[in-house]
């Protein structure tokens with residue numbers, strides 16, 4: 512009996528060049544610098560932009576998410592200026 516292989520590479524992925532990734536994937540204008548801070552409205556914490564994480568879903572879509580993920584379900588759209 513063949514075992515079902517887990518083919519998806521769903522999960523958090525390593526980003527080598529966080530500055531470039533952010534520039535290319537930030538969903539809004541005015542991409543923040545890595546040294547900037549934002550408040551995540553989900554976990555209500557001040558986060559450093561450079562600590563962002565990237566999550567890849569089953570379909571291969573990538574999302575910039577809160578550094579406190581997976582405990583926090585916030586993503587880049589939940590960050591506000593502080």
Ligand SMILES: [Zn+2]
Nearest residue numbers: 551554577583
């Ligand atoms: Zn958060």
